[in-house]
Amino acid sequence: MIWEGLKTAFELLVSFDWEIYQIILLSLAISLSATLAAGVPGVLFGILVSIGRFKGKRLVKLLLFTFMGVPPVVMGLVVLLLAVGPLRPFNLVFTRTAMFLAQFLLVLPIIAGSIVISSERTQVRILETATTLGARRRQKVTLLIKETKPFIFMSLILGFSRAIAEVGAVMLVGGNIKGETRVMTTFIAMNTSMGQFGTSIAMGGILLLLAFLIHLSLSPFRRDFYG
């Protein structure tokens, strides 16, 4: 079955069926843009929580870590309810924008949380050193971002992995509409429910291949990570 799936994957790719390519491109576009868009506020929030000394920090971290585990389907449901309720005038139901929004919200706590988990101590140490050395505020910020770079990179990778792999949210808010909101994961879920396991495993293989290629193309730029 899996071997046949690989053959089907190859056939899908070389058939140059526009529908297949459209599905792949849409997956990449939505998940990449959602990750990058969530990256800015997510990283900032993550750093603020890491270095901040405030009342209720424990609670903020607990909540942040909890939201890292929100099931995509629940996030999809929340966005869908918003779209049919208060956000009705924006006509978001079963659109790509809604898919972007759901993934954005899904990935945000993952990016922020993983930065806190991985580099809170490093950041605090850097800040202390910079302060003893008499660095100015702006220098501190640049230093912090520079030294946290590998962790930022990791958090973005984590966020993107979550986004590209999830099916629950995009299925609910996008609706898997042919030619409009169908992405790789909903395509796989659909074909599986139709009993077309070969096509499903083929698309699964393509998804993994894409992830591999993305890492491969990133690896020269981040030797600290891949070296």
Next chain:
Amino acid sequence: MKRRFLSLLVVLTLAIVLTGCRGERLTIVTTTSLENSGLLEEILPHFEAEYGIRTRVVAVGTGAALEMGRLGQADILLVHDESLEQKFMDEGYGALRKTFMYNDFLLAGPEVLAVASLEEALGKIHEGLLFYSRGDDSATHARERRLWETYGYEIDGFGSWYKETGQGMGPTLNMAAVSAGYTLTDRATYLSMRENLDIGIAYENPDAMDLMNPYSVIKVSAAIRGDSGEKASTFYAWITSPATVELIGRFRVDGEQLFKPWED
């Protein structure tokens, strides 16, 4: 404390694993529409009590149900697509097949289509009302395509008012409801979801042959499934028996009859 937590985890894992492999059950693979209707929950306890055979029900689309049958993962199939069923039998995967009950398809949507016939209803939708097609090669999807074709429409030329969801009946009805669209649905799924959804019957005609929806039972060939003893045969004989068919006819949801006994 830590150790106690760990041992609790181990016990829980064991419990889950062990309950998973307790006893051999009769595996019935069925369509989501049948599962949604609640019919099986109503009638299966009768079967289990009478014969002491435990069952488990897996609900997927008709296409996937037949595929699971081909892979030897089902004893019994309850499906509703005559041409796919026939193909399954012709390929030698099924030992026995019989149509045992039916209901009908209807158009669900935000407003009643004030029309005299199915042809006019489709015409009105074709003028540009939002329509959700299952788009998943299910029995309902196949029927919907056939209806369009029967009345002279080319689906390939439809505009963006025609949306293929590639999902099951429940999700598709749901999508139609939240975005004021129309869709073709079987009556059982519609009735089971009516209460929760803001959607009504746009067009129905229980007497139209076009909209008839017959369900069949298939006993998967022992050569494919392996020998399940007499269990599968017992079930097949039971569900096609006059007593069971009468039980099915008595099944009501909100006072409405969902399935009618099939008479040859």
